[in-house]
Structures are given as C-alpha cells and as structure tokens.
Amino acid sequence: MKSPDLSVQLGPQNKRGLLLSNPLMTASGTFGYGTEYADIIDIQRLGAIICKGTTLKPRQGNPQPRLWETASGVLNSIGMENIGIEALIKEKAPLWAKWKVPMIVNILGESVEDYGKLAKRLDKVAGVSGIEVNISCPNISEGGLEFGAKPKSAADVTSAVKAKTTLPVIVKLSPNVTDITDIALAVEEAGADAISLINTLRGMSIDIKTRKPVLGNICGGLSGPAIKPVALYMVYQVAHKVKVPVIGCGGITSTNDALEFIMAGASAVQVGTANFTDPRTPLDIIDGIERFMKKEGIRRITELIGAAL
Numbered sequence: 480m481k482s483p484d485l486s487v488q489l490g491p492q493n494k495r496g497l498l499l500s501n502p503l504m505t506a507s508g509t510f511g512y513g514t515e516y517a518d519i520i521d522i523q524r525l526g527a528i529i530c531k532g533t534t535l536k537p538r539q540g541n542p543q544p545r546l547w548e549t550a551s552g553v554l555n556s557i558g559m560e561n562i563g564i565e566a567l568i569k570e571k572a573p574l575w576a577k578w579k580v581p582m583i584v585n586i587l588g589e590s591v592e593d594y595g596k597l598a599k600r601l602d603k604v605a606g607v608s609g610i611e612v613n614i615s616c617p618n619i620s621e622g623g624l625e626f627g628a629k630p631k632s633a634a635d636v637t638s639a640v641k642a643k644t645t646l647p648v649i650v651k652l653s654p655n656v657t658d659i660t661d662i663a664l665a666v667e668e669a670g671a672d673a674i675s676l677i678n679t680l681r682g683m684s685i686d687i688k689t690r691k692p693v694l695g696n697i698c699g700g701l702s703g704p705a706i707k708p709v710a711l712y713m714v715y716q717v718a719h720k721v722k723v724p725v726i727g728c729g730g731i732t733s734t735n736d737a738l739e740f741i742m743a744g745a746s747a748v749q750v751g752t753a754n755f756t757d758p759r760t761p762l763d764i765i766d767g768i769e770r771f772m773k774k775e776g777i778r779r780i781t782e783l784i785g786a787a788l
C-alpha cells in the first residue's frame with residue numbers, strides 16, 4: 480500500500496486556509512519558538528508548531544518555583560513569560576519564513592482590545608500561518624481565563640481577533656468551566672476557524688515540611704497524562720456540537736492517545752508536556768499513525784476523524 484494521506488485542513492472556511500501535512504502539532508509553551516529544537520529533531524516533519532504565548536509587551540512571568548512534578552502530570556505557573564510581539568516579529572518570524580512547517584502564534588491579552596491589536600500586528604507577517612487565541616490561561620491574574628470562562632466574553636475576544644486579521648484563527652478553550660460546549664458554540668458563532676482544547680486544569684501542591692504551597696503563585700495548571708481522559712471527553716463533547724475543526728490536546732504521549740483524540744473528533748492533536756520528557760514524541764506519533772493506517776488499510780486520516788462519534 481502506498482503511503483497514506485495524513486494531511487488535514489484546519490481552516491476550511493478561511494480564504495488563506497491552514498493545511499497541515501499531518502495532524503501532529505506541538506502545544507504552546509512546551510516547544511519554545513521551534514528554534515530551540517531545530518538541531519535536535521527534524522521539526523519540518525511536524526504538522527505545525529505553536530509558539531509560546533505572546534503578549535503586547537514582554538512579560539517576566541510569575542515568581543519561582545513555577546514547575547512542579549505530580550503523579551502523572553506537571554503543575555506549571557509560568558505566568559506567560561515571553562519576549563513580546565515586537566521581538567517575535569523582528570527576531571523569530573524571519574527564521575520561520577524560511578521553514579516548511581507552519582508556525583502558529585499563540586496570543587494572550589489583558590483586554591479585548593489587546594487581542595485585536597495582537598491580531599492586527601500579526602496579519603501580514605511573513606512566517607506566520609495562523610493565530611491561536613489563548614482565552615484559557617489559568618496562571619495570570621488579568622486576562623486569560625477570565626475571557627474563556629463565559630460565552631459572551633469568549634465570543635467578544637474571537638470577534639475582535641477576526642475583525643483584525645485574515646489569518647486562520649484557532650480559539651483555545653479552558654477546561655475550568657461548567658460547560659465547555661457553551662463556550663465552543665459561542666466562539667464558533669463569533670467566527671473561529673477552529674477550536675483547540677484543552678488548556679491546563681487548575682491545581683496546587685503543598686510542601687508538608689514548610690506547610691506552604693509549593694508554587695510561588697500558589698495555583699498552577701495541571702498537564703500531562705493525568706488530564707487525558709478529561710481532555711478526551713471534552714473533545715468528544717465539543718466535536719458533537721461544532722462544525723469547525725477541533726484540535727485535541729491534553730496528556731497525549733503515544734500513538735494510541737493521538738488516535739483516541741482523532742476518533743473522538745479531533746482533526747489534529749497537540750503534544751505538550753510529553754515534549755519535556757522526549758521532544759521526539761510528536762514525530763514518533765506521526766510514524767505510529769502511519770503504521771496504524773497501513774495495517775488497517777486506511778488511505779486518508781480524514782476517514783478516522785470522529786470515528787467514535
């Protein structure tokens with residue numbers, strides 16, 4: 480059997496489109512700007528790379544400690560440390576423009592206007608193929624999760640971004656809500672080209688010697704294998720409700736995990752925390768999916784998307 484077709488279109492309604500050669504993306508905040516991994520793995524084989532969350536101004540992030548290992552997962556409270564949009568455009572985008580792999584910029588604002596400004600600034604930048612709107616960061620006091628917690632504010636941010644860019648717009652949802660499908664429907668209605676989920680689940684750890692919270696920020700976001708069943712169910716629920724492509728994320732470490740998300744309705748998947756253990760994970764998963772498809776006699780990955788719905 481000749482090589483199966485792993486390509487997926489994540490912006491079918493968008494004029495510019497967002498065509499990936501395969502459904503494996505790296506999750507924001509776990510793969511830097513891509514450049515850090517260019518000498519370690521063949522990053523050009525990835526479906527897409529999503530860079531660290533980016534704000535209008537550079538940010539220092541939260542006090543240390545900001546990363547804590549837990550059973551089957553990691554708590555992080557980085558607090559959006561990043562170089563800011565201007566440095567990203569000046570220093571990173573020119574490198575990305577030479578790459579084959581699509582680069583998606585994850586953005587975060589403190590107000591609806593901030594999101595619009597970030598989108599406008601990125602619109603004509605060579606090397607940027609799409610925007611992922613983070614309305615789901617649990618680690619900062621202003622913005623972030625606040626916008627993702629209610630359908631109205633989530634829709635307002637989505638409309639503000641869509642009004643300022645022709646780039647495909649992915650809106651990234653938080654699991655820290657009562658009903659994620661309400662938020663998904665609201666951002667779809669507001670024009671999101673695709674929806675990614677989930678961001679981290681809020682949690683904490685306590686040091687019994689000091690009798691104090693471990694993280695400098697007290698609360699952090701839980702990621703890794705511990706959250707996979709939660710993420711999978713939310714992807715399944717959202718995929719039932721929306722028509723736009725869904726991108727699954729949360730605890731993916733293996734081919735089987737990725738296939739479960741795809742069968743639950745995800746057109747693509749993001750690998751996050753697993754990159755810290757082995758940055759080769761997404762490439763191994765691409766090979767694994769290809770092997771699975773050959774064994775099962777499946778020609779196109781699209782035949783598997785939503786198979787369990």
Ligand SMILES: Cc1cc2nc3c(=O)[nH]c(=O)nc-3n(C[C@H](O)[C@H](O)[C@H](O)COP(=O)(O)O)c2cc1C
Binds near residue numbers: 729
């Ligand atoms: C250290 C760290 C930093 C992160 N930074 C961001 C970020 O800047 N923007 C964002 O949308 N998500 C961020 N995330 C969330 C991940 O992109 C992903 O949604 C989450 O970790 C769940 O996937 P995983 O279990 O595969 O890690 C971060 C996660 C970690 C662990």
